[in-house]
Amino acid sequence: MQNDPSYKQILLVGNPNVGKSTIFNLLCNKNQKTGNYAGVTVASYSGTYDYQSETVEVIDLPGSYSIYPTSEDEAILSKFLIDEQQKYAGVVYILEALSIKRGLLLFQQIQDLGIPILLVVNQIDQAERRGVNIDLKALSKELGVTVLQSNAKKNEGIEELREEIFKNSFSRAEKASFEVPLEQKGLVFKIFSATKESNQYKIWTLLSSDTYLGKLETVKEQMNDDEVKCLVPKRLQTQETIRRYQNIDKIISRVLSKKPQFKELLTEKLDKVLVHQFWGYLIFGAILLVIFQSVFFLAEYPMNWISDFFLWMSAFVTEQLPAGPLNSLLANGIIPGIGGIMVFAPQIGILLYFLYLLEDSGYMARVIFLMDRFLRPFGLNGKSIVPLVSGTACAIPAIMSTRNIENVKERLITILVTPFMTCSARLPVYSIIIGLIIPNKFFIGISYKALALMAMYFIGFFTSLMASLILKKIIKSKGTSFLVMDLPSYKLPLFGYDFKVVLGKVWEFITGAGKIIFLFSIVIWFFSYIGPKQNEDDFVATDVKLEQSYLAKMGKSIEPAIAPLGYDWKMGVGILTSFVAREVFVGTMSTLYSLDEEAPEGTIIEKMRSDVKPNGEKVYSFATGISILLFYAFAMQCVSTLAVVYRETKSWRWTVVQLFGMSGLAYIASLIAYQILK
Amino acid sequence: MGKIVGYENDDLQMPNKIIEMGLLPETFFKILYQAPFKGPLYIEFGDEKSRIALREEEARFIIVESM
Numbered sequence: 001m002q003n004d005p006s007y008k009q010i011l012l013v014g015n016p017n018v019g020k021s022t023i024f025n026l027l028c029n030k031n032q033k034t035g036n037y038a039g040v041t042v043a044s045y046s047g048t049y050d051y052q053s054e055t056v057e058v059i060d061l062p063g064s065y066s067i068y069p070t071s072e073d074e075a076i077l078s079k080f081l082i083d084e085q086q087k088y089a090g091v092v093y094i095l096e097a098l099s100i101k102r103g104l105l106l107f108q109q110i111q112d113l114g115i116p117i118l119l120v121v122n123q124i125d126q127a128e129r130r131g132v133n134i135d136l137k138a139l140s141k142e143l144g145v146t147v148l149q150s151n152a153k154k155n156e157g158i159e160e161l162r163e164e165i166f167k168n169s170f171s172r173a174e175k176a177s178f179e180v181p182l183e184q185k186g187l188v189f190k191i192f193s194a195t196k197e198s199n200q201y202k203i204w205t206l207l208s209s210d211t212y213l214g215k216l217e218t219v220k221e222q223m224n225d226d227e228v229k230c231l232v233p234k235r236l237q238t239q240e241t242i243r244r245y246q247n248i249d250k251i252i253s254r255v256l257s258k259k260p261q262f263k264e265l266l267t268e269k270l271d272k273v274l275v276h277q278f279w280g281y282l283i284f285g286a287i288l289l290v291i292f293q294s295v296f297f298l299a300e301y302p303m304n305w306i307s308d309f310f311l312w313m314s315a316f317v318t319e320q321l322p323a324g325p326l327n328s329l330l331a332n333g334i335i336p337g338i339g340g341i342m343v344f345a346p347q348i349g350i351l352l353y354f355l356y357l358l359e360d361s362g363y364m365a366r367v368i369f370l371m372d373r374f375l376r377p378f379g380l381n382g383k384s385i386v387p388l389v390s391g392t393a394c395a396i397p398a399i400m401s402t403r404n405i406e407n408v409k410e411r412l413i414t415i416l417v418t419p420f421m422t423c424s425a426r427l428p429v430y431s432i433i434i435g436l437i438i439p440n441k442f443f444i445g446i447s448y449k450a451l452a453l454m455a456m457y458f459i460g461f462f463t464s465l466m467a468s469l470i471l472k473k474i475i476k477s478k479g480t481s482f483l484v485m486d487l488p489s490y491k492l493p494l495f496g497y498d499f500k501v502v503l504g505k506v507w508e509f510i511t512g513a514g515k516i517i518f519l520f521s522i523v524i525w526f527f528s529y530i531g532p533k534q535n536e537d538d539f540v541a542t543d544v545k546l547e548q549s550y551l552a553k554m555g556k557s558i559e560p561a562i563a564p565l566g567y568d569w570k571m572g573v574g575i576l577t578s579f580v581a582r583e584v585f586v587g588t589m590s591t592l593y594s595l596d597e598e599a600p601e602g603t604i605i606e607k608m609r610s611d612v613k614p615n616g617e618k619v620y621s622f623a624t625g626i627s628i629l630l631f632y633a634f635a636m637q638c639v640s641t642l643a644v645v646y647r648e649t650k651s652w653r654w655t656v657v658q659l660f661g662m663s664g665l666a667y668i669a670s671l672i673a674y675q676i677l678k
Numbered sequence: 679m680g681k682i683v684g685y686e687n688d689d690l691q692m693p694n695k696i697i698e699m700g701l702l703p704e705t706f707f708k709i710l711y712q713a714p715f716k717g718p719l720y721i722e723f724g725d726e727k728s729r730i731a732l733r734e735e736e737a738r739f740i741i742v743e744s745m
Binding site for chain 2: 065066068070098099100101102105130132232234235237238241242245258267271275276277365368369370372373374382406480482483484485486487488
């Protein structure tokens with residue numbers, strides 16, 4: 001592909017929060033999340049667009065302040081820049097006009113690595129409002145690159161950028177802006193003659209990086225023990241940064257002019273309240289309250305429509321298809337199963353939409369500021385609040401967003417405890433069980449059911465804190481913990497764009513869960529349709545009663561293990577299938593109850609409510625219900641999350657510890673709860 | 679209000695991010711807020727009035743001159 005003249009790969013690079021992802025979206029028109037909180041671009045994303053005769057692939061890399069990585073997401077950037085140099089045509093470097101000084105540091109580092117680059121100054125209007133004027137022509141001359149300007153939020157400058165990319169306006173620096181200091185010159189030269197690496201700065205970066213920055217071993221081979229001992233990478237980095245800033249200061253003094261007075265920006269006014277010692281927390285609490293209120297009350301209307309639609313569809317299928325097992329599978333198994341998930345789409349959508357708006361606006365950084373002190377005693381970092389809050393939607397993106405936590409231990413703890421947060425897949429299960437066991441009464445205007453649900457959210461949060469506290473004692477500390485974080489200016493979120501992204505995510509959830517539920521409905525139906533043979537000639541018996549099926553046999557064989565928790569074999573099957581994904585419970589129960597001819601008529605929840613044991617007791621008693629709720633609150637029932645945990649921790653040990661730790665806790669908690677309450 | 683004059687970093691424990699973010703010698707700064715119970719500091723610094731959150735532990739590496 002690279003040799004194809006009509007195909008080109010370019011990289012988008014810059015500090016966090018400079019509008020990089022927004023430019024990426026405008027360039028590529030591809031669905032991708034942008035954010036105003038450091039670290040939203042957790043992995044590199046790529047998108048393509050066509051311009052004139054060429055196809056351009058744009059790779060959006062995580063933001064960073066320097067070529068020397070301090071966290072996992074910054075490491076992605078450095079690796080890509082250095083290792084993949086043969087692949088891409090050049091770097092489009094995005095600079096925010098207001099933080100031009102900070103942005104030029106990484107810019108010059110990339111330039112010195114001999115990488116072709118092009119500069120885009122974004123949000124120049126914001127700087128002008130501050131009375132800062134940047135002479136782009138002079139800047140272009142000082143840096144020796146093409147300089148463009150853009151206003152990503154207003155879609156300005158994008159066509160010009162495409163044009164310059166088409167014209168290959170990337171340029172290499174003629175002369176390095178950073179000279180290798182005299183003390184290290186000899187060493188750099190020695191490595192240069194041995195490895196034939198012609199870029200002196202590249203050799204220097206290998207010497208001064210304490211983490212990964214290319215083939216450090218081959219460099220070390222060229223050094224004698226004394227040289228290795230004397231080399232203090234961190235000191236070299238500090239030296240480089242300070243020298244570069246001296247140089248950048250000179251450049252800025254030549255391109256920047258300032259009016260003496262400027263207006264107070266919105267950010268300054270807002271922060272007087274939003275990070276206030278008292279009001280700040282009150283507002284954060286209020287925002288969370290509004291979000292969860294909306295999740296339950298605003299979502300009620302669309303949820304009723306969806307539920308009615310699926311009831312109608314079930315009835316329609318029952319009437320139109322000939323009676324028989326297929327009819328029952330479709331009308332009572334698959335349709336209600338998928339409907340059971342669809343019903344939760346509005347709740348998931350509303351939750352995600354709020355979270356995206358919060359991230360986009362720049363507010364999340366303030367939440368980190370407010371929460372850091374309170375999360376530290378638990379072995380977490382202020383930055384852990386973002387995965388914890390977004391864990392209420394889904395643990396998978398939440399775990400991926402831990403990549404900007406620099407400290408390895410804090411990151412690991414956050415990854416391990418995030419799945420305790422009440423994710424949206426637990427909602428369907430909670431709603432059904434709470435509907436079954438909690439009476440329809442009100443306590444000063446608030447329904448018992450809503451209170452029960454809130455209690456479940458609280459249990460999730462409380463457990464993740466407690467688990468952190470335990471993990472903090474177990475895990476050995478690696479590296480120092482720190483919080484040095486940019487507080488970006490507030491920005492108006494992209495309401496329409498975020499809405500589109502949320503719709504995509506919700507659709508992903510429905511189709512993903514829908515497929516699994518569909519598959520499981522058929523498998524469960526199949527094993528309940530066949531049973532052990534009743535006469536010699538048959539291989540298996542077909543069309544058996546549910547109680548005589550293989551499924552019942554399998555379910556009953558695990559009964560000794562689950563009976564102490566108050567579950568019958570049907571719940572056992574439901575819980576076992578939930579280890580793939582929690583929401584499968586709803587589909588499994590719908591299928592099971594629809595297959596049972598002896599079960600009473602009505603909707604799934606009515607069937608479950610009126611199901612009785614042989615002795616006349618309710619199957620879904622209060623004790624059993626609480627036991628199920630606790631089991632779902634604690635157990636690690638999500639294959640996708642486990643896969644992400646493994647990918648992020650690169651450790652089978654921690655993945656297994658998480659699976660068995662959480663599920664073991666679930667078993668014990670449910671056991672105790674049932675035995676006390678029954 | 680204060681001015682950064684240098685760093686106390688003989689044992690190299692200071693995160694480089696402090697310097698990379700632009701908290702450099704000769705930079706003027708102002709501590710605007712602090713989160714309760716000795717939480718992070720909210721600092722405004724430099725000509726661009728950049729804003730940064732920093733824990734007290736990290737701030738101790740920076741030698742400042744009060745104005």
